[in-house]
Amino acid sequence: MVKHVVTFGEIMLRLAPPGMERFLQSPQFVATFGGGEANVAVAVAQLGLPAAYVTVLPDANPIADAAIGELRRFGVDTSRIVRGKGRMGIYYLEAGANQRASKVVYDRANSAIALAKPGDIDWDRAFEGAGWFHITGITPAISAAAAELSLESMQQARRKGLTVSCDLNYRKNLWKYGKTAVEVMRELTRHVDIAIANEEDVQMALGIQAGVDVHSGELDRGQYEKLTAKVLDAYPQMKAIAITLRESKSASHNGWAACLNDRTGFLVSRH
Amino acid sequence: MVKHVVTFGEIMLRLAPPGMERFLQSPQFVATFGGGEANVAVAVAQLGLPAAYVTVLPDANPIADAAIGELRRFGVDTSRIVRGKGRMGIYYLEAGANQRASKVVYDRANSAIALAKPGDIDWDRAFEGAGWFHITGITPAISAAAAELSLESMQQARRKGLTVSCDLNYRKNLWKYGKTAVEVMRELTRHVDIAIANEEDVQMALGIQAGVDVHSGELDRGQYEKLTAKVLDAYPQMKAIAITLRESKSASHNGWAACLNDRTGFLVSRH
Amino acid sequence: MVKHVVTFGEIMLRLAPPGMERFLQSPQFVATFGGGEANVAVAVAQLGLPAAYVTVLPDANPIADAAIGELRRFGVDTSRIVRGKGRMGIYYLEAGANQRASKVVYDRANSAIALAKPGDIDWDRAFEGAGWFHITGITPAISAAAAELSLESMQQARRKGLTVSCDLNYRKNLWKYGKTAVEVMRELTRHVDIAIANEEDVQMALGIQAGVDVHSGELDRGQYEKLTAKVLDAYPQMKAIAITLRESKSASHNGWAACLNDRTGFLVSRH
Amino acid sequence: MVKHVVTFGEIMLRLAPPGMERFLQSPQFVATFGGGEANVAVAVAQLGLPAAYVTVLPDANPIADAAIGELRRFGVDTSRIVRGKGRMGIYYLEAGANQRASKVVYDRANSAIALAKPGDIDWDRAFEGAGWFHITGITPAISAAAAELSLESMQQARRKGLTVSCDLNYRKNLWKYGKTAVEVMRELTRHVDIAIANEEDVQMALGIQAGVDVHSGELDRGQYEKLTAKVLDAYPQMKAIAITLRESKSASHNGWAACLNDRTGFLVSRH
Amino acid sequence: MVKHVVTFGEIMLRLAPPGMERFLQSPQFVATFGGGEANVAVAVAQLGLPAAYVTVLPDANPIADAAIGELRRFGVDTSRIVRGKGRMGIYYLEAGANQRASKVVYDRANSAIALAKPGDIDWDRAFEGAGWFHITGITPAISAAAAELSLESMQQARRKGLTVSCDLNYRKNLWKYGKTAVEVMRELTRHVDIAIANEEDVQMALGIQAGVDVHSGELDRGQYEKLTAKVLDAYPQMKAIAITLRESKSASHNGWAACLNDRTGFLVSRH
């Protein structure tokens, strides 16, 4: 029987004006749910594999119930989600147009996951039948307690023999609780089997300098091979590291490229 | 020149599903702004009188900007609004249907007005050219600081010679910061010229018992006259007290009645 | 551990114009899914009990996938649904207004459930962990094969010790495959523990005459007690029969009443 | 007086999610009607020429009534449409985005036109005042009966002296009733005055090999001239053949090119 | 062959906010077309009788084209509509709610029909194959020229032997071009075979006093019989007069009653 992929992180209510309108130009928001780790769970489930999503959501809250229902609609196992204190995180998103930049307004302070701490999640239950655990660098950036909970999740996953993957995903507008990304992420990364990152993540989350030109938008094979080698050298337990790169072709079309260093070779793929 | 009516309180983002739908049945919210004191300012402005609304809203927040723009659209003077720390309060509203009750979910903790404290509002600026000040029993129920700020607003208004009106408006799901409504509202009511209330407000906010049958839905002239007399006796500075009563006629039509005791007589009006 | 309630029937795509519009007045349909047995499963799940829904849906069909996702969103176990040949049944619904009657257009011929036959559903899998089975008089009305499949489902459920409930639900615009409702439903009703019906169902599906005035809209206790006694006499295995009655109070409000005869007494409830 | 252009084929209900959404992401479908032959009739009418559309639609069906009303709105004469048995064909369409392909789900089996057979349409009435008849290779692909009806339509049109045009339009996901496109279309093409085709149609519907690179997206004058000459050689009654070519320039802009061989010369036009 | 019913009047663009919203609360209008005479033509066509609508609409105007397409969609013959100078009339409509009244804003000055004058319509073409002509008291109220055109239409219809019906329909906010309704309508009514009116129309358009209580909302048989007799006495050519009465039962349900005096008897019908 195929084992579950379990992902862990925050899911927020995402409120966006319809179409290309500005905030409240019409008295209406398109209301969906967003969170990178939940997206991974949905994608895995849509590909036909068993996927479960773990998070902490506010108790007795119909908006959180709707978020769970939405994940279930896509076939994600939501029975391991914990309900607790705190609120549902929200972000507002206004699409840009022409010379006007897009706007994001976060309203995620005191969310249930930000208030959660080690011991709040029953990892035996969360990892039942699981073979893979996926986490990102966003959760440890939310609060000191969430960082400790992230560390706990990875230690527990490793103890139970799961493969641990982590998308380092550095976000400079988080990390406001007193510790730097490097202080926290270096420790967490020691429990990672498969890392996913880009050059900015490597630099800001691990403190490893890369001579890569971030804005060239083209994949320089040699530079990326060196960069991934540096990370693998620094983290001997790590089995592989992948780098993804979006190449903007036009407003509505992107090309995607990725490279993988699994210590046996370096692969590049484009689409 | 006609003097401004100034109202003071909290304005929140109000998110409701379209039509009679349940929360997130469609991925959409109708997004408007709600707050009793702001509604009074809008109504006054629509009647053609100068009206200003005072509140504290989060700084550098486009949703708060939109709330201000919406008030301005209705002709309310928003130049006295203060921007500060904290978030924009939110409430989610799902309409009921048949045997299904309506649902309200509040997400207003740590709103800018809840965090505001005496001294945060420049009352000289707020009351410029004003002849009337209106407040409700909702603001002092939000937080201890907001209750102190409410008291300050009424004292300042009285000192400047404004007429002070207050809709006692008792809300049992607020008042969670340690003080009871009676403890706070009795003191505030000593600064009120014109009170607006119903029998529940009088009992829960002022501790004055009323022999009125709340659920009869009909206005008993004698009982209401006695009740208003009791309040006027308890608060000698009060010039008048009004009671409003909604008479539900059908799902879509309500009758409205009101009575007024201004110490010179007792008037009843129905519509 | 609480056992599952399993319901079985057809779920169709329901296409309705927005609001009170007529068919295609705007180029738009509100698209949801409808089916009495699925509704029961959703209601049971929303009440917090384990519920599963069994049906046959067309294979490799994204609209059927969406129907399954929608059930899953409400917490219904959809893992027992069988995919097969045939199409997704559809019905178009236009709301009435004033003197204009509502319109329903069925397009359900050759649906997957209409083509299904005994043997197509693995009842061991369908009834795993189940304690209750619910069916209606609609499924046996669709096609001769569906009637045989319905009989099979009830026999299997009884064999496994499940409580079998059946909403007789007579629909005169179905029953077009050559047999009458009475011919089929009398046999099926011999496997029912709990029947749900109104006076028209009892007459048209079981051939038992009732002296009840269908259109009075009021519940005559004596007449309903006699009617339910007649049914219990005719079906000795039946443990109880319930009658539901909708009392139209206005265009938007209905009263609901129900009565139950469980051989030990006769109860009436109104809401 | 200008004579009517009469077109003949199937018109289906087209259900698509709003914007770029996936099937039933919102509970809503944009509902329009689609069919190449109806589109030609609408285009002719919009250009100001008299146009009539002939088809068979289900009797006593408000969705079919709406399709007729929509054609009438664009000025198409719908008085020659025949109502009969069967259902309204449907297709569901989900737009693609980025790496995600678009999806089409057909639900057109047992449509009224698929069930129609020679004799069901009164061609004297259908061709009243007509000078031109247009048909496509889609109708003969639906069912054996529809293929015979198509042949009848063309024979009748030729007998009455109408110009017959046919868009060969090969669709590989149709042609499921036992005959191949080549078997059927070769016979029908013997009654065509003006053919419209692309290189794939010529090969799959007529069995004539073309050395044209379908995917180059550019019009090679020489190759197309040879290809059209081959078709004209094979069908001596044919007066002209046109080839249309869409050149994809971006996601939202296409260039259009066409060439025409009318036995007197070879013309190319781009736009 | 059944002869056409021809109706004549103004059709306007009708702009209303969605649902119960106020003007431009959302940046959106529901856009349909309104006009009593066009409504009659649509109703006749929907009942299956041949109906034609005659009016003057602005030339080279896509909004007018859309109005014509919409009528055609409902099966109305629009080929007799004349295109001329002037603009498309518009009215804005905001629904009332509770104590708030509904609002109508007219923007119909200089519409094509208001500018039209005798001779602009070819009545031989307009009345081809017609047996009945319907007009209302709205058109002669628009402008002096439209009143003359109305008289011409009725004289021509009578000359050709058509039955002429007229809904007197007095609107006090029209009649602004210098003549009173009584001056104009008395002359026009001399060409009417079948009149439709209520007591206000009879008084304001014909100057005949009625002792009917307009606001009682109930049909007093005796009073209405007297009133219709008075009108028939005053207009000897008139064959019959009908009175319609809407009885408001609730916000969403109306009862309808009508009475008819055809000189042979007096009939009352309710629904």
Next chain:
Amino acid sequence: MVKHVVTFGEIMLRLAPPGMERFLQSPQFVATFGGGEANVAVAVAQLGLPAAYVTVLPDANPIADAAIGELRRFGVDTSRIVRGKGRMGIYYLEAGANQRASKVVYDRANSAIALAKPGDIDWDRAFEGAGWFHITGITPAISAAAAELSLESMQQARRKGLTVSCDLNYRKNLWKYGKTAVEVMRELTRHVDIAIANEEDVQMALGIQAGVDVHSGELDRGQYEKLTAKVLDAYPQMKAIAITLRESKSASHNGWAACLNDRTGFLVSRH
């Protein structure tokens, strides 16, 4: 204290079908307000500077009230707007797609601003606290009276020491009241401090020939320098002239360039 920027012109109701639909494909219009001078006032207010908009709008008209409310929402001072006779101007806009061109239908005759004449606006009130006045070549193109009112506005502004800017903005489909653009605009331009124009405006409004290739879409520095010098020579009071140029990069992205000749130098800026 920063002085107000005052703009003056016409604001119209703008009715557009949703998305890429054609006129009344759905019974719906997106309803906003448009007018270049109002847009400038909104932009100035959004940048944080005090802005006022002056126009004449129809009295007692809720659509005009809504236009004012909308401007107020964006922080524009609307207290100087005059209400008068006439109607609200309207324009209908249908977006183009692929080979189909966009369509604009104007319905602005007899608008309140078109009927306004010198003396209707109290310029002392309009220019209170103002430092800058902005007008365009559209207003003088509407009617002879509006042209005289435009001249009056500029003379008054100059008399009061305001800087006067004018966007020449030649529109060939206006200018229908008997005078040519050159006749009128040459006189007005003698009161302009800062002109904004493109090469077509300079030629059609001022009669100054430019050797600029309008359709090259690229900014030729030398030619534009010569053109602006010619205008400055012809109008000695003018302090500066700016030219804006939109460079179409794709359907959804434009580049913007501008150049400025302020008699001390010639600057070019691109974005």
